[in-house]
Amino acid sequence: MHAISDITDWNTQSIQSLGHFNIQHEKITCFGLEIHNIQVEPLTTLAQLDDLYQHFNIFFPLNIKNAGLIRQLEFFTGRLAAKYALHDLNLQDYIIHQGHQGEPIWPDAVIGSISHVSHQRLCCAIAYAQNHNCADKTFGIDIxxxxxxxxxxxxxxxxxxxxxxxxxxxxxxxxxxxxxxxxxxxxxxxxxxxxxxxxxxxxxxxxxxxxxxxxxxxxxxxxxxxxxxxxxxxxxxxxxxxxxxxxxxxxx
Structure with missing residues (x-):
């Protein structure tokens, strides 16, 4: 495995304040790209998940609110990974909205990618974000x-x-x-x-x-x-x- 992991959190205190949740964050460096890996477990109610959306100030679109618990958890975990990625660019307060295809809307001059996977009550997501110009290589990620x-x-x-x-x-x-x-x-x-x-x-x-x-x-x-x-x-x-x-x- 040619990836370097770093578990240092900018938001550790915020995560620790949610003692009834297990949220883990890891930074993986690969291809010169910094990828943020988030794992969330366990959740049993929609109310618990709503608390997390509010706590981390993550946009909660209507189509996701009308979905089931697992889909809501996937969306949250992906957006939280993206928030960590944006922190590296000092843009952690930027709220990521949804495009017409469901794609994340990144800040101007920033590109990024999100992927997530879930099984039972556990969800993992990865995300990256980087400043972009037309000459740069473009990356896509999947988990x-x-x-x-x-x-x-x-x-x-x-x-x-x-x-x-x-x-x-x-x-x-x-x-x-x-x-x-x-x-x-x-x-x-x-x-x-x-x-x-x-x-x-x-x-x-x-x-x-x-x-x-x-x-x-x-x-x-x-x-x-x-x-x-x-x-x-x-x-x-x-x-x-x-x-x-x-x-x-x-x-x-």
Whole structure:
């Protein structure tokens, strides 16, 4: 794992004041990018979660208020991770609103990405934010629970959603265990979709991102935007894992 962890909190006192919640924060440095990892547990009522939204001054949109507890927890955890990321830019008081696609609206001249995953009453989220200019590389991040490997074991049809037949054949020759590798590639493609949207404000589908090899802790892809080779972008995705999750970081 080529990530460096730092558990120093700017908001430790605030978190400790919520003694009935377990909120953990970790900073991961990877690719020169600082990613904030938040874990929240346990929550049993919507009222408890509403207290957290108010305590951390996180925007609570109506569509999320009308959702179930787990969706509300996912949204909160992602936005809290984003708040930590914005603190690095001295923008921790900025309130992140939602765009038309549900995407976070970052401050002017700032780009970022959020991803979250939940199982039972536990939710994990990662986020980054950085000052941006047009010459900078753009990153996309994704986090997935290792427990999702069971889904891939039980349902072969799911592979066809994000992999072509040629890709499945190529993956079969890598020597990796099938469920592990397929979950990893799924997460990697998710991170590429996010990075591409951040940079070009366009949504691409899974089949436009074609597996091109795996070397050490990097997966290579070709993004096909048309029939011409000139419309192909080569990109790589770094991956590593924690005890329970897989994290992927793409760079375009």
């Amino acid at each position: 997935e629970s290792k427990k999702c490997q069971t889904l891939f074991q039980q349902n072969d049809e799911i592979y066809h959603v994000f992999l072509s037949e040629d890709e499945q054949a190529a993956l079969a020759n890598t020597g990796f265990k099938k469920p592990d590798l397929y979950l990893l590639v799924f997460s990697a493609k998710e991170s590429v979709i996010k990075a591409f949207y951040i940079k070009y404000k366009q949504i691409i589908d899974f089949k436009s991102i074609r597996f091109d090899g795996i070397v050490d802790d990097f997966i290579w892809f070709r993004i096909h935007l048309g029939s011409s080779l000139k419309n192909t972008i080569v990109t790589k995705v770094h991956f590593f894992d924690t005890d329970n999750e897989i994290i992927t970081i793409s760079c375009i």
